[in-house]
Amino acid sequence: MDKIYKWGIIGCGSVTELKSGPAYQKVEGFQLHAVMRRDIEKAKDYAVRHAVPKFYGDADDLINDPEIDAVYIATPPDSHTYYALKVAEAGKICCIEKPMAPTYEECVLINNLFEEKKIPLFVAYYRRSLPRFEQVKSWIEQKKIGAVRHINWHLSKPANSIDLSKIYNWRTDAKIAYGGYFDDLASHGIDLFIHLLGSIDKANGIAVNQQDLYTSMDSVTGNWVHKSAITGSGSWNFGAKNREDHVQIYGDKGKISFSIFDEVPLVLEQES
Numbered sequence: 368m369d370k371i372y373k374w375g376i377i378g379c380g381s382v383t384e385l386k387s388g389p390a391y392q393k394v395e396g397f398q399l400h401a402v403m404r405r406d407i408e409k410a411k412d413y414a415v416r417h418a419v420p421k422f423y424g425d426a427d428d429l430i431n432d433p434e435i436d437a438v439y440i441a442t443p444p445d446s447h448t449y450y451a452l453k454v455a456e457a458g459k460i461c462c463i464e465k466p467m468a469p470t471y472e473e474c475v476l477i478n479n480l481f482e483e484k485k486i487p488l489f490v491a492y493y494r495r496s497l498p499r500f501e502q503v504k505s506w507i508e509q510k511k512i513g514a515v516r517h518i519n520w521h522l523s524k525p526a527n528s529i530d531l532s533k534i535y536n537w538r539t540d541a542k543i544a545y546g547g548y549f550d551d552l553a554s555h556g557i558d559l560f561i562h563l564l565g566s567i568d569k570a571n572g573i574a575v576n577q578q579d580l581y582t583s584m585d586s587v588t589g590n591w592v593h594k595s596a597i598t599g600s601g602s603w604n605f606g607a608k609n610r611e612d613h614v615q616i617y618g619d620k621g622k623i624s625f626s627i628f629d630e631v632p633l634v635l636e637q638e639s
């Protein structure tokens with residue numbers, strides 16, 4: 368790769384410390400060139416620790432820096448749309464931390480502007496590239512379970528210590544992330560299902576707050592249909608007794624079982 372793409376990060380919080388920040392420094396053809404945080408002293412601290420040449424306290428300064436080719440937005444979801452539209456207007460490549468935006472309408476708005484300007488836009492989903500999920504995709508493509516008919520995912524976990532203490536957490540503040548942990552976690556799996564089975568045509572669901580520990584939703588059920596006519600269903604609960612993470616893909620000749628987040632073996636069941 369001849370060109371070096373100089374990236375800037377808006378919002379250098381915890382997600383950028385070990386996962387995304389170092390990745391932008393290690394990928395061939397990429398350079399992490401600038402970071403921004405509203406607390407400029409924290410931005411400076413991050414830049415010094417990660418050997419980043421520039422740091423800012425204002426997002427506009429980073430976005431409009433002529434040396435920056437691309438911007439990664441790693442702020443809480445309620446500001447994703449605001450910053451993404453600014454990046455698009457600046458004519459720069461953009462990667463947005465998941466979820467893309469708090470609402471479907473905002474996602475469409477962002478996507479349409481980048482398409483109109485013919486600028487690459489990405490969302491920071493990475494699980495589809497993990498080896499175990501590539502194995503699942505290979506089994507599907509090889510018809511190991513025949514024609515795929517249905518996919519189901521159940522994810523549940525107990526309320527954590529922060530939830531129970533009622534200490535403020537933006538991830539469960541409905542004004543920032545209406546779906547709470549569903550937005551944060553389930554989006555990974557749904558993106559993977561699209562990778563495995565193709566685009567989703569229709570979807571609907573129900574979301575409620577059962578525990579009253581925070582303002583966002585803590586229990587979600589949903590169903591959908593892929594454009595290929597494969598049906599899907601899911602349930603996500605963040606106040607259950609036990610942690611469970613089970614996905615089943617049903618075919619007319621077998622079944623594939625796996626987990627989205629837990630490192631457990633893949634299971635392929637075929638008709639005898």
